[in-house]
Amino acid sequence: MADFLSQYSIQRWLEMCPQGYLEDTVYGHSPELKEPDIVVDNELLREESIRTTVQLVVGERCALAASSGLVNAAPDFPSKRFLATQTLDEARHVEICTRRLFDLGVKEEDLESTIDDFVNPNLVKFAEVLLEKVSDGDFIAGVVGQNIVLEGMAFSVFEMLEAVSKQGNPKFAETLSGTIADERRHVGFGENRIGSLIREHPERKADVEKMQAEMTYHMLATFSDSFRGNRAAVEETRAIAVAEGAEADTAEWHGTDLASASPEDMEAVLADTVLGEFKTRLNRIGLEYQSPPVPA
Amino acid sequence: MSEFNPHSLDEDEFLEEVHSVDFWFHAVDGYLRDRTYGRIEGASHPDLDDTDRDNLITTLCNYCIGETAALEASSGLISIAPNRHSKIFLATQVVDEARHLEVFLRRLRDLGVEDPESEISVRANPHLVAFKDRLMELVAGHDWDAAVFAQNVVLETMEYTAFRAHMSTADPATAEVLDGVVKDERRHLGFGENDLGRRLMAMPEKRQRLAEIRRELDNLVLATFEEVQDSLGADRSRRVDLGSEYLDAIERLGLT
Amino acid sequence: MPDSDEPGMIANRIEKVRAKREAGSERRHFELDDRGFNEVPKKWRKFYRHWEGDGDTLGPNEIICPVCKVVIRSVKELRPGDRLYCMPCMSRLLVVEADDGTLTTEVVY
Ligand SMILES: [Fe+2]
Ligand SMILES: [Fe+2]
Ligand SMILES: [Fe+2]
Ligand SMILES: [Fe+2]
Ligand SMILES: [Zn+2]
Numbered sequence: 001m002a003d004f005l006s007q008y009s010i011q012r013w014l015e016m017c018p019q020g021y022l023e024d025t026v027y028g029h030s031p032e033l034k035e036p037d038i039v040v041d042n043e044l045l046r047e048e049s050i051r052t053t054v055q056l057v058v059g060e061r062c063a064l065a066a067s068s069g070l071v072n073a074a075p076d077f078p079s080k081r082f083l084a085t086q087t088l089d090e091a092r093h094v095e096i097c098t099r100r101l102f103d104l105g106v107k108e109e110d111l112e113s114t115i116d117d118f119v120n121p122n123l124v125k126f127a128e129v130l131l132e133k134v135s136d137g138d139f140i141a142g143v144v145g146q147n148i149v150l151e152g153m154a155f156s157v158f159e160m161l162e163a164v165s166k167q168g169n170p171k172f173a174e175t176l177s178g179t180i181a182d183e184r185r186h187v188g189f190g191e192n193r194i195g196s197l198i199r200e201h202p203e204r205k206a207d208v209e210k211m212q213a214e215m216t217y218h219m220l221a222t223f224s225d226s227f228r229g230n231r232a233a234v235e236e237t238r239a240i241a242v243a244e245g246a247e248a249d250t251a252e253w254h255g256t257d258l259a260s261a262s263p264e265d266m267e268a269v270l271a272d273t274v275l276g277e278f279k280t281r282l283n284r285i286g287l288e289y290q291s292p293p294v295p296a
Numbered sequence: 297m298s299e300f301n302p303h304s305l306d307e308d309e310f311l312e313e314v315h316s317v318d319f320w321f322h323a324v325d326g327y328l329r330d331r332t333y334g335r336i337e338g339a340s341h342p343d344l345d346d347t348d349r350d351n352l353i354t355t356l357c358n359y360c361i362g363e364t365a366a367l368e369a370s371s372g373l374i375s376i377a378p379n380r381h382s383k384i385f386l387a388t389q390v391v392d393e394a395r396h397l398e399v400f401l402r403r404l405r406d407l408g409v410e411d412p413e414s415e416i417s418v419r420a421n422p423h424l425v426a427f428k429d430r431l432m433e434l435v436a437g438h439d440w441d442a443a444v445f446a447q448n449v450v451l452e453t454m455e456y457t458a459f460r461a462h463m464s465t466a467d468p469a470t471a472e473v474l475d476g477v478v479k480d481e482r483r484h485l486g487f488g489e490n491d492l493g494r495r496l497m498a499m500p501e502k503r504q505r506l507a508e509i510r511r512e513l514d515n516l517v518l519a520t521f522e523e524v525q526d527s528l529g530a531d532r533s534r535r536v537d538l539g540s541e542y543l544d545a546i547e548r549l550g551l552t
Numbered sequence: 553m554p555d556s557d558e559p560g561m562i563a564n565r566i567e568k569v570r571a572k573r574e575a576g577s578e579r580r581h582f583e584l585d586d587r588g589f590n591e592v593p594k595k596w597r598k599f600y601r602h603w604e605g606d607g608d609t610l611g612p613n614e615i616i617c618p619v620c621k622v623v624i625r626s627v628k629e630l631r632p633g634d635r636l637y638c639m640p641c642m643s644r645l646l647v648v649e650a651d652d653g654t655l656t657t658e659v660v661y
Contacts (some may be wrong), residue, residue: 010395011333018321019329027318064374064383068390071371077397077413080367085393087371091387092317098380108308111380300595302637303626307644312640319593326590326597401593438586479591479640482620486641489619493661544618 008082008189017089021181028096028175035103036169038240048233050104052161054118055226056097059154062127064090066146069134073142082189089182096175122226125217126150129211140197141208146279147190149215155183156274160266163253168237188282195285203288209290212282217292220271227267234263309552315381320388320483320549334399334473348533352470353407354527355462357419358462358520360400362455365428366484367393369447369474374437385487392480398534399473421523423527426514427451434509441495441502442509448488449549450513456481458521461538462528496549507551580629582613587591589622592639599625600640619643630655 002234022028039045067086074080096112106114161178199207240261251258256269279289305313313319330336344352370389377383404412431451434443456478463474496502521538546552587601601623603616610616612629620641626634632655634647645657 010331010391010398014324014328014395018325022321064387068371068374068387071390077401081394081398084367084371084390087374088317088320088391091384094380095317095384140489247403264516301627302596302599302639303635305637310637310644311642314639321589322593326592326594482591482622482640483642486619486638486643487660489641490643490661493659497661548618 008078008085008185010081010085013085017182022178023051025174025178027099028092028178029171030174033171033174035100035171039169040103042107042236042240044233044236046104048230050106050114051118051229052096052226053100053104054115054130055120055123057094057101058116058119058127059150060090060093060097062130063146063150063154064094066130066134066142068180069131069172070139070142070146073134073137073139075139079193080219082193086189089186093100093179093182096179100175120222122218122221122225122233124203125172126215126222129214131216140194140201140204141211143190143194143197144208144285144287145211145215147186148194148279148285149212149219151183151186151190152277152281153219153274155180155187156270156277158183160253160258160270160273163251164258166251191281191285198286205287209287211280212287213290213292216278216290223267223271225241225277227263227270231263311381315385317384317388323483324480327476331472331476333402334395334401334476335469336472339468339472341467344467348467349407351527352467353404353409353415354419355524356400356404356407356470357412357416358421358424358524358527360397360404360416361420361424362451363393363397363400363429365424365431366447366451369396369431369435369443372432373440373447376435376438376440378440382491385483386485389484389487392484396477396480399477403470403473421520422530423516423523424520427513427520430513430516441492441506444488445509446493446513448484449492449545450510450517450542452485452488453545454517454521454538456485457538457541458524461525465528467471485545489549493549500550503550506549510546510551564626569660579631580612582611582625582627582629584625584627591622596639600638615645615647615655617641617643617645618657619659 024030035049039049064087067083067090071080071083071087074083101111101114102108130142130150133141133145158176158180162173162180165173165176198208250260254269254273256265258266261269275289282289302310328334343349370386370393374383374386374390377386401412404415409415427446431443431446434446459474459478459481463471463478466474480482492506496506518539525538584598585596589597589600589602592600595639601614603621610623610643611625613626613628614623615636616622617624617638617640620638620643622638622640624636624638624645626636628634630636630647632647632649635649636645636657638645644660646660648657648658650656
């Protein structure tokens with residue numbers, strides 16, 4: 001354990017992030033990039049972008065609350081230190097996603113009401129399950145919920161959004177790629193640290209697996225709402241591309257071309273990817289994936 | 297006339313700028329880039345004699361307790377922070393404090409301490425431990441005003457004075473480490489005083505309770521830092537007046 | 553600073569010192585140079601420097617932050633009523649005239 005945790009020093013983190021892949025970025029992207037006009041000017045697309053970004057802000061706020069809340073519960077200094085770097089990473093994610101809302105025209109004074117209006121209630125429930133474990137000081141459940149379930153989900157969502165945005169919105173794609181780089185460390189920590197703890201505390205398995213099933217349930221419900229709601233925006237984006245005579249883009253992700261897939265297919269490939277990730281990751285740390293009841 | 301002038305920012309712009317992760321990245325880059333674990337790379341320094349080394353170990357062990365207190369309290373405060381600027385600022389403080397703990401632990405190892413954790417518990421100053429417990433109690437009770445006061449004003453103003461005083465007499469390696477820490481502390485104590493100042497301005501009735509908490513904590517913290525100076529062997533005539541900067545802050549906040 | 557409790561009062565005082573300031577003569581301007589202060593992002597660095605101890609003096613465009621003791625610098629000669637920001641400690645300051653006629657600062661929280 002000591003060996004793998006020693007690579008998570010603050011020193012190393014400073015060299016990797018602020019002095020590494022985030023160097024010369026401003027709020028996560030190259031200073032000269034901005035949101036494309038079409039996203040800001042087309043009301044339908046703007047609203048859909050706000051809706052998506054609000055879910056990211058809420059997810060990142062949950063990660064910020066969870067990672068900071070777990071510092072105290074962590075049983076050893078190296079884990080506290082890792083969670084300290086994760087806390088700052090999450091604060092940065094909250095910051096850059098919030099910035100994006102401002103870039104999309106949300107006024108500072110309307111931030112909280114915009115979030116309330118657009119947030120998916122299933123995502124809120126998802127966060128509540130996790131934050132309850134954190135406030136109980138339950139380190140094992142907290143890390144599984146955060147670093148495996150929440151971040152396993154976020155990781156795939158970010159990758160998918162990055163694939164979709166790469167051509168049309170390089171600014172957003174850049175902020176996402178920095179975020180993905182951070183998330184890699186977070187999911188890595190979750191697996192590595194918790195694996196040994198689960199072995200030491202097999203009696204915790206049932207409880208943690210129950211939490212995972214609950215979180216998965218709310219996650220799938222969130223996906224289903226999101227993809228059902230974004231059909232118009234997806235069609236609009238494609239119609240505009242055709243009207244402008246743009247060459248047909250492709251955005252291949254896990255065998256699906258996101259540039260032409262239907263919302264149902266996008267939901268399916270995302271859910272399938274995330275659940276696949278859960279299964280392998282949970283398996284590696286000695287937990288068994290629990291399928292939730294399928295949401296209506 | 298320069299293009300960027302901090303003094304011509306709007307108040308909101310100023311607060312947005314200084315409480316951002318982006319600001320923090322570029323601020324610490326200035327003084328941490330050429331350092332590894334707080335030390336200038338490649339610099340080598342003479343060994344200390346046994347008494348100096350032992351005194352320094354006691355001091356560093358107690359610094360580690362203060363930094364652990366700050367790490368656990370600042371992370372615990374994020375979820376009760378009243379607004380997003382404070383949450384984001386505190387996240388930067390969490391990393392700062394984890395780094396302080398890391399560099400002090402490193403320095404202990406350099407000095408030949410093989411198991412810093414157990415050394416810390418042996419050399420712990422009971423007043424400081426009591427202070428830490430009280431601070432964590434305030435955080436656990438979701439008492440934002442009192443916890444920010446205890447951490448960012450009481451503890452950090454004292455640390456700020458003590459670290460700078462120590463820097464002027466320390467061996468070069470310890471001085472390098474302290475230098476980076478002091479620069480971080482400037483943000484922390486500034487955040488605390490300004491946040492509390494704003495809140496007390498809006499709700500002056502809070503002053504009385506904070507003044508009481510102050511009386512309770514003063515003794516613990518002053519005793520700790522007096523003893524730390526003793527352990528550093530500073531002779532009484534030359535030692536800094538630890539309380540004076542702290543008392544200035546208390547007076548500005550109207551908590552006398 | 554108990555007399556600044558009410559937000560209105562500080563505004564009044566700012567008004568007063570501003571009026572006094574405007575009545576004064578032309579202010580000198582200063583070209584700022586980088587003095588090696590490395591605790592804020594590059595673009596803001598020349599607006600701050602460290603106090604160098606005995607033998608150091610403050611220019612007419614400089615003042616010490618009461619909270620963190622860093623020297624804050626302005627491109628203009630300072631007058632009562634000027635607003636300054638200390639980025640290293642995130643304080644907002646107001647330049648005021650002390651009883652002895654020298655300039656000092658108050659923290660405007
Ligand atoms: Fe995140
Ligand atoms: Fe994360
Ligand atoms: Fe610290
Ligand atoms: Fe601090
Ligand atoms: Zn200052």
